[in-house]
Amino acid sequence: MAQSQSWVRRCFKAFCKGFFVAVPVAVTFLDRVACVARVEGSSMQPSLNPGGSQSSDVVLLNHWKVRNFEVQRGDIVSLVFIWTLL
Numbered sequence: 001m002a003q004s005q006s007w008v009r010r011c012f013k014a015f016c017k018g019f020f021v022a023v024p025v026a027v028t029f030l031d032r033v034a035c036v037a038r039v040e041g042s043s044m045q046p047s048l049n050p051g052g053s054q055s056s057d058v059v060l061l062n063h064w065k066v067r068n069f070e071v072q073r074g075d076i077v078s079l080v081f082i083w084t085l086l
Contacts, residue, residue: 035061037078047076 039048040056048057061078065071 032063034063037061044076 036058038056038058042049044057048059049055059076059078065075066077071077
């Protein structure tokens with residue numbers, strides 16, 4: 001019985017260590033480097049989602065290009081508006 005409790009405890013500790021390392025790394029990556037988004041609907045046709053509103057495309061949003069002002073003519077820019085209450 002004591003061995004099974006120590007095994008469970010070791011597994012739980014390993015899970016917690018991995019979780020508390022992986023979550024901040026993932027959040028930082030998605031916030032600072034890039035994130036994945038889905039394009040649905042006809043707003044970006046024919047460049048994205050050429051099949052119509054029944055299908056969707058997946059795009060990688062690169063945060064580094066925008067931060068370094070490396071946006072060029074022909075690039076697609078995504079804007080996210082965050083509403084806050086003061």
